[in-house]
Amino acid sequence: MRSDETPLEAMYRELREEVGLKPEHIDVLAETPGWLKYRLPRRYQRSEQKPLCIGQKQVWFLVKLVTDESKVRLDLTEKPEFDRWRWVDFWYPVNHVVHFKRGVYRHALRILEPFAADLGRSNSKAVVNQ
Secondary structure: OOOOOOHHHHHHHHHHHHHOOOHHHEEEEEEOOOOEEEEOOHHHOOOOOOOOOOEEEEOOEEEEEOOOHHHOOOOOOOOOOOOOEEEEEOOHHHHHOOHHHHHHHHHHHHHHHHHHHOOOHHHOEEEEEO
16 A cells, blocks of 8 residues: 555555456445554565565455456556456455465454345355456
8 A cells, every 4th residue: 555545545546456447347335444454474574675574454345346347357567466366255265365364354354244245145255366
């Protein structure tokens, strides 16, 4: 997140950069209150990198795609971060993320679940970039 951005502004920027979506392509349904944080285990910290990154803090957003899936574009940057995507079950990310992030993922999804449930259980899906 850039120092001059709010979490919402950063989410819109990242959404455009990483998956090609614009603000009008989604509805923001909910966000986690405050920052969710995790620490990197020492073996993942790059001591030669300045500034030293020892963890991350995040605000999570639940968004609904309100446009055609064809608007999802992973090739808008010179070095795309992802090469494919797919819809998965709402809880899928918790079981497929690196172990030290699982607590944050579980906490975020517990907060956002009631808002996803309002959409109907059968439609509670997440986008996973791989």
